[in-house]
Amino acid sequence: MPLFTIADPHLSFGSAKPMDVFAGWADAPARLEAAWRATVRESDTVVLPGDISWGMRLEEALPDFQFLHNLPGVKILMKGNHDYWFSTRNKIEGLWAAEGLDSLRLLHNNAFLAGGVALCGSRGWFFDCEEAEDRKVLLREAERLRASIRAAKALSDTVVVFLHYPPIAGGRRCEEICAVLYEEGVRRCYYGHLHGNACRWAFQGEWEGIRFSLVSADALRFAPCLIPTETIPPVLQRTHGVAIRKTQDRTERSDQHMNTRYQEAKAQYAALGVDTEAAIEALLALPVSIHCWQGDDVLGFEGGGALSGGIAATGNYPGRARNAQELMDDLDQVLALAPGKHKINLHAIYAIPGADAAPVPRDALAPEHFAPWLAYAKARGLGVDVNPTLFSHPLAEDGMTLSHPDARVRRFWIDHCKAIRRIGAWFGEELGQPCVNNIWIPDGLKDTPGDRLGPRARLKDALDEILAEKYDPQYLIDTVESKVFGIGLESYTVGSHEFYLQYAAKTGCVCLLDNGHYHPTEVVSDKIPSLLLFNEKIALHLTRGVRWDSDHVPVLDEELKEIAKEIVRCGALDRVLLALDYFDASINRVAAWLIGLRNVRKALLNALLLPHKDLKKLQDRREFTRLLALQEEYKLLPLGDVWEEVCSRTGIPGGAQWLDVVEAYEKAHARG
Numbered sequence: 001m002p003l004f005t006i007a008d009p010h011l012s013f014g015s016a017k018p019m020d021v022f023a024g025w026a027d028a029p030a031r032l033e034a035a036w037r038a039t040v041r042e043s044d045t046v047v048l049p050g051d052i053s054w055g056m057r058l059e060e061a062l063p064d065f066q067f068l069h070n071l072p073g074v075k076i077l078m079k080g081n082h083d084y085w086f087s088t089r090n091k092i093e094g095l096w097a098a099e100g101l102d103s104l105r106l107l108h109n110n111a112f113l114a115g116g117v118a119l120c121g122s123r124g125w126f127f128d129c130e131e132a133e134d135r136k137v138l139l140r141e142a143e144r145l146r147a148s149i150r151a152a153k154a155l156s157d158t159v160v161v162f163l164h165y166p167p168i169a170g171g172r173r174c175e176e177i178c179a180v181l182y183e184e185g186v187r188r189c190y191y192g193h194l195h196g197n198a199c200r201w202a203f204q205g206e207w208e209g210i211r212f213s214l215v216s217a218d219a220l221r222f223a224p225c226l227i228p229t230e231t232i233p234p235v236l237q238r239t240h241g242v243a244i245r246k247t248q249d250r251t252e253r254s255d256q257h258m259n260t261r262y263q264e265a266k267a268q269y270a271a272l273g274v275d276t277e278a279a280i281e282a283l284l285a286l287p288v289s290i291h292c293w294q295g296d297d298v299l300g301f302e303g304g305g306a307l308s309g310g311i312a313a314t315g316n317y318p319g320r321a322r323n324a325q326e327l328m329d330d331l332d333q334v335l336a337l338a339p340g341k342h343k344i345n346l347h348a349i350y351a352i353p354g355a356d357a358a359p360v361p362r363d364a365l366a367p368e369h370f371a372p373w374l375a376y377a378k379a380r381g382l383g384v385d386v387n388p389t390l391f392s393h394p395l396a397e398d399g400m401t402l403s404h405p406d407a408r409v410r411r412f413w414i415d416h417c418k419a420i421r422r423i424g425a426w427f428g429e430e431l432g433q434p435c436v437n438n439i440w441i442p443d444g445l446k447d448t449p450g451d452r453l454g455p456r457a458r459l460k461d462a463l464d465e466i467l468a469e470k471y472d473p474q475y476l477i478d479t480v481e482s483k484v485f486g487i488g489l490e491s492y493t494v495g496s497h498e499f500y501l502q503y504a505a506k507t508g509c510v511c512l513l514d515n516g517h518y519h520p521t522e523v524v525s526d527k528i529p530s531l532l533l534f535n536e537k538i539a540l541h542l543t544r545g546v547r548w549d550s551d552h553v554p555v556l557d558e559e560l561k562e563i564a565k566e567i568v569r570c571g572a573l574d575r576v577l578l579a580l581d582y583f584d585a586s587i588n589r590v591a592a593w594l595i596g597l598r599n600v601r602k603a604l605l606n607a608l609l610l611p612h613k614d615l616k617k618l619q620d621r622r623e624f625t626r627l628l629a630l631q632e633e634y635k636l637l638p639l640g641d642v643w644e645e646v647c648s649r650t651g652i653p654g655g656a657q658w659l660d661v662v663e664a665y666e667k668a669h670a671r672g
């Protein structure tokens with residue numbers, strides 16, 4: 001009864017996710033089928049360690065299950081990082097039973113015996129999980145793995161472990177996972193996850209008596225790999241605990257597997273006293289909130305039509321998301337190509353009241369109207385931020401909302417803001433992390449006001465009422481966002497920078513600075529240290545104004561880099577709430593998201609890789625020639641090589657290949 005394995009088929013018969021855009025993936029399913037039929041017989045067993053299907057829901061994965069079922073042999077399926085369809089054992093096995101897919105088995109917290117060999121494993125996890133949440137997942141995975149190995153050892157002395165994530169790669173070891181393999185005396189481990197160029201970082205060989213092999217589909221050229229079971233030694237009885245070395249030497253152990261360009265960059269930065277590993281770790285741990293409104297030109301799901309409030313999305317590039325499903329699909333594509341932790345930032349107009357239900361009045365919105373977003377965020381481990389929408393509404397047509405002279409108009413918007421705070425706190429509690437609720441109003445006047453104080457006094461009272469109800473700051477953080485002017489509101493803005501600076505200082509809510517909301521020569525980077533001196537937290541909206549608040553996609557320009565530098569050199573990575581805020585309708589919207597999001601990360605990485613202490617010293621010693629000269633020299637440090645390393649470690653295609661993926665996605669999702 002021969003045993004085979006192949007990981008990461010990434011099937012998409014039910015979900016139209018293109019894989020053939022990646023080098024080497026042309027006709028992948030057909031090649032897999034041909035090679036499979038040529039080698040595997042009905043009585044054989046094939047283990048598939050994760051990334052089975054692109055299906056987002058179980059039903060979407062069904063055609064992929066049917067494809068596998070129709071191939072010869074017993075198929076043992078495991079969970080990978082892209083298996084979003086994965087739900088409960090009961091549901092998965094229930095579907096298989098109902099559909100007659102009796103050749104499929106699920107390996108999840110259990111073990112199987114095949115031809116005298118015990119098969120076990122789990123998904124595994126990344127390296128260097130310093131974030132509390134990641135560590136929790138990692139430790140849970142390690143224990144899941146141990147339980148599965150112990151179940152296997154009860155079946156046989158010959159044990160094969162399958163993991164989705166590589167336990168060793170790029171010269172780094174996942175200590176916790178390796179410790180379990182070592183302590184349980186395992187001798188063979190097969191894993192997937194690495195593709196294309198990243199395969200060169202795979203560790204293929206022996207470590208502490210355990211032989212490791214990469215079996216991702218493209219690494220195997222889509223032919224299932226035969227496991228020579230007769231050569232596998234029995235599990236070892238370890239009499240002592242972990243004999244593996246911890247952390248100190250983890251990068252030295254197998255440097256030969258590492259990207260040499262990254263190695264050279266690492267040395268170049270180390271010569272300046274900069275630790276690239278620490279920079280990468282800090283970069284990936286920092287959450288950036290992705291604004292949902294780039295995907296549909298700020299239209300929302302109310303069906304109201306035109307955008308108002310002195311803002312405008314210009315351009316008519318095709319492919320705008322027209323409904324919640326399309327927006328979520330697009331966001332998934334963004335998440336797949338952007339490294340690091342993320343949150344999703346929702347405006348009130350993105351409520352999903354239910355199929356065919358009428359839009360809910362904004363002052364009556366409740367958590368239930370955001371339930372699909374909660375499920376979306378939970379399934380992907382994302383945080384959520386919220387915003388009341390005080391524009392694109394009949395009661396905002398006057399250009400005034402919370403500061404409106406009519407108390408009935410103010411009442412509606414006050415109640416709307418209160419409703420969104422309740423929803424934000426609910427998201428925070430459900431997701432176990434703070435939700436940022438950001439209040440921005442368009443209120444202002446086209447021409448010279450007759451009264452500047454009155455509207456501001458009304459705004460202050462309205463905010464006082466909105467923020468009166470106290471929520472646990474672990475779950476809800478309120479921010480207020482100023483602006484310099486809007487279209488048709490050029491002469492007077494009620495919620496000005498000074499207004500909110502003072503309001504935040506007096507009340508303890510958080511100031512949000514949008515770098516498109518100031519005079520063109522006024523920079524947010526310079527404001528950051530001042531605000532950090534007097535506030536526990538600040539919030540930023542990252543965008544690019546061209547001449548005015550034009551909401552262009554952020555590019556890697558000097559000001560974006562300066563903003564990132566201030567965050568890093570003020571030691572404020574955990575005190576700054578970062579979100580994107582722009583909407584360009586003249587280019588592919590998924591690409592627009594990614595260009596901006598990746599530039600924000602690149603700016604942060606650049607900032608994390610600079611020797612700030614030395615530069616500060618030069619300034620204090622008034623060595624201005626050297627300060628200027630070195631700052632300019634540092635602009636040519638090999639940031640790009642470290643960025644490539646970040647992408648490869650997070651499974652993202654290198655260079656501009658992400659754009660090929662987006663273009664293929666665009667073709668596959670042509671929208672009328």
Ligand SMILES: [Mn+2]
Binds near residue numbers: 481514541581
């Ligand atoms: Mn903004």
